[in-house]
Amino acid sequence: MNQDQLKQDVARAAIDHIAPKLNKDSVLGIGTGSTANFFIDMLAELKGDFAAAVASSDASAQRLKSQGIEVLDLNEVNELVAYIDGTDESNAQLALIKGGGAALTREKIVRAVAREFICIADESKWVKVLGRFPLPVEVIPMARSYVSRELVKLGGDPVYREGVTTDNGNVIVDVHNLSIVNPKELELQINQITGVVANGLFAHMGADVLLLGRPDGVETIYPN
Numbered sequence: 001m002n003q004d005q006l007k008q009d010v011a012r013a014a015i016d017h018i019a020p021k022l023n024k025d026s027v028l029g030i031g032t033g034s035t036a037n038f039f040i041d042m043l044a045e046l047k048g049d050f051a052a053a054v055a056s057s058d059a060s061a062q063r064l065k066s067q068g069i070e071v072l073d074l075n076e077v078n079e080l081v082a083y084i085d086g087t088d089e090s091n092a093q094l095a096l097i098k099g100g101g102a103a104l105t106r107e108k109i110v111r112a113v114a115r116e117f118i119c120i121a122d123e124s125k126w127v128k129v130l131g132r133f134p135l136p137v138e139v140i141p142m143a144r145s146y147v148s149r150e151l152v153k154l155g156g157d158p159v160y161r162e163g164v165t166t167d168n169g170n171v172i173v174d175v176h177n178l179s180i181v182n183p184k185e186l187e188l189q190i191n192q193i194t195g196v197v198a199n200g201l202f203a204h205m206g207a208d209v210l211l212l213g214r215p216d217g218v219e220t221i222y223p224n
């Protein structure tokens, strides 16, 4: 079974998880990436069972619209029933590293408004200690060098993600070689650096449930 099949399995599991919670007024938050794309395509089956969606990126908004799903601006919405998104890593507390697709800031905002964060991922994303995947940090362009020097002081090796501009007009610095034993503390420390817009640690507002795709089935994991 390949990785794409596992991603499709968890997208299907998320559809099954969310379907009973929807009504005609429900608005869903939708993430970004290849796993989220499988979910978006399957969500078309539930059209009519919910009102609309809010997307965490322009790319996901386009995909939702192409499936005939109405996309709202987050400012028009008081609450999202759930936020469904992939991840780059998860630990057993369901603290995450996200932002491989450079959408981390909007993902954090949409997640903050959601009642429940349903994370969907194949088993390659499951780790004991976060940090094998380089931690993405969204930075105001003129602060890139300064922020990078500060990230070195925190023990990481920052690398500018060349050629990438976020939907917010900023740049991404990926921090390599971190072993993140206290994700909540590091999330706050990085947020304190002037010029940082957001970092890809979702520890203070991690996932509420992780649907993890394994070759023998989808495991439902709650925070440890």
Ligand code: 5RP
Pocket: 031, 032, 033, 034, 035, 036, 085, 086, 087, 088, 097, 098, 099, 100, 101, 102, 103, 104, 107
């Ligand atoms: C985008 C993200 C994605 O959720 C993350 O990169 C996982 O992507 P994929 O489902 O393609 O493996 O955080 O910013």
